[in-house]
Amino acid sequence: MLKNLCQKVFGRSLWVYHANSGGCNGCDIEVLNVLTPYYDVERFGIKLVGSPRHADVMLCQGPAMRSTGKALQRAYAAMAAPKLVFAVGSCACGGGIWHDSYAVIGPVEKIIPVNYYIPGCPPRPEAIIWGVAVAAGLVEKKTAPVEFKQTTDFQIPKYHPDLLKGTGDLVIYEKMDHI
Amino acid sequence: MSVMSKLKEVAVCLNAGRVTLPYPADPKPVPERFRGRPLFDSVKCIGCAGCANNCPSREILILDVCQEIRVLTYLGRRCTFCGRCAEVCPEKAVTMSKEFETGTDKINDLHQRLELFMSTCQRCGRCFKGQSPLEALKMKGYRVDDLANDRWVFKSTAYLKGQPGLDDLTIELEG
Numbered sequence: 001m002l003k004n005l006c007q008k009v010f011g012r013s014l015w016v017y018h019a020n021s022g023g024c025n026g027c028d029i030e031v032l033n034v035l036t037p038y039y040d041v042e043r044f045g046i047k048l049v050g051s052p053r054h055a056d057v058m059l060c061q062g063p064a065m066r067s068t069g070k071a072l073q074r075a076y077a078a079m080a081a082p083k084l085v086f087a088v089g090s091c092a093c094g095g096g097i098w099h100d101s102y103a104v105i106g107p108v109e110k111i112i113p114v115n116y117y118i119p120g121c122p123p124r125p126e127a128i129i130w131g132v133a134v135a136a137g138l139v140e141k142k143t144a145p146v147e148f149k150q151t152t153d154f155q156i157p158k159y160h161p162d163l164l165k166g167t168g169d170l171v172i173y174e175k176m177d178h179i
Numbered sequence: 180m181s182v183m184s185k186l187k188e189v190a191v192c193l194n195a196g197r198v199t200l201p202y203p204a205d206p207k208p209v210p211e212r213f214r215g216r217p218l219f220d221s222v223k224c225i226g227c228a229g230c231a232n233n234c235p236s237r238e239i240l241i242l243d244v245c246q247e248i249r250v251l252t253y254l255g256r257r258c259t260f261c262g263r264c265a266e267v268c269p270e271k272a273v274t275m276s277k278e279f280e281t282g283t284d285k286i287n288d289l290h291q292r293l294e295l296f297m298s299t300c301q302r303c304g305r306c307f308k309g310q311s312p313l314e315a316l317k318m319k320g321y322r323v324d325d326l327a328n329d330r331w332v333f334k335s336t337a338y339l340k341g342q343p344g345l346d347d348l349t350i351e352l353e354g
Contacts, residue, residue, distance in 0.1 A: 129203060
């Protein structure tokens with residue numbers, strides 16, 4: 001009973017481990033900005049911890065590099081079992097601006113499974129709070145895939161241009177009857 | 180002494196008030212020139228693929244499925260919101276929105292896909308575009324085609340025999 005009560009009360013207080021695997025420090029500054037009194041995330045129970053063994057959530061910043069990929073994998077393996085991974089910034093989501101460099105493996109989901117994506121270069125502190133709030137179920141996500149199609153009213157004639165026979169002003173297509 | 184300093188601290192704390200923003204409950208407006216995620220307008224887009232050529236992170240892909248359909252896909256996962264696609268677009272079809280709340284659990288939510296209709300020349304079958312202003316300027320006043328020899332003539336002084344040769348400048352001035 002006490003366990004259920006604890007889960008109900010402390011269920012959404014995420015302890016966050018902050019892993020930078022080769023980012024430019026821009027996202028780090030935004031994450032630290034989130035912890036300031038201005039955007040106080042401790043009101044959601046979110047706390048920065050120093051060890052992956054204490055953490056529920058790993059905030060990944062920077063792409064998976066050849067030098068740090070193995071360490072990132074070990075940090076992920078060291079976390080206790082119900083664990084989430086957030087990819088913060090465009091480097092962690094998709095490989096970043098140096099995605100084609102020889103030192104970069106790619107997005108962090110090539111190394112470890114990623115649950116939530118927060119794009120931006122760097123994401124605003126509000127965007128990071130929004131992503132965490134989506135994960136905690138406080139708000140609904142706003143994005144959805146978009147697809148547009150241009151339609152045409154007129155039919156496109158299909159013929160081979162070699163079969164056009166021009167006689168003066170009149171241009172005739174030979175196989176017109178067959179189409 | 181220490182009691183006084185504590186009291187001073189209490190006074191400072193009471194004066195400071197509350198600075199924390201009630202963010203996810205209340206929306207926070209962004210600055211005036213903030214660049215959020217780009218939005219692609221399929222009505223204005225002509226499929227020139229300038230955005231795909233200029234994208235530094237190679238996130239806009241162009242795929243010619245068949246002769247008439249060109250598919251433009253914006254993946255958006257490693258987009259840095261630099262705004263070069265919006266800057267280079269000749270038709271202003273790409274706009275940088277003020278959307279920043281894009282955190283999702285599926286990366287596919289960031290995709291935008293446009294299927295564009297490309298018109299083709301009925302003679303040669305290739306895609307074509309209209310005259311550029313430079314080409315229109317080149318045409319003006321200089322174009323007297325030599326139909327007998329089946330060739331284009333771009334300068335009026337060149338091929339027409341029996342007519343007095345005119346300077347290009349004169350033709351320009353007389354309209």
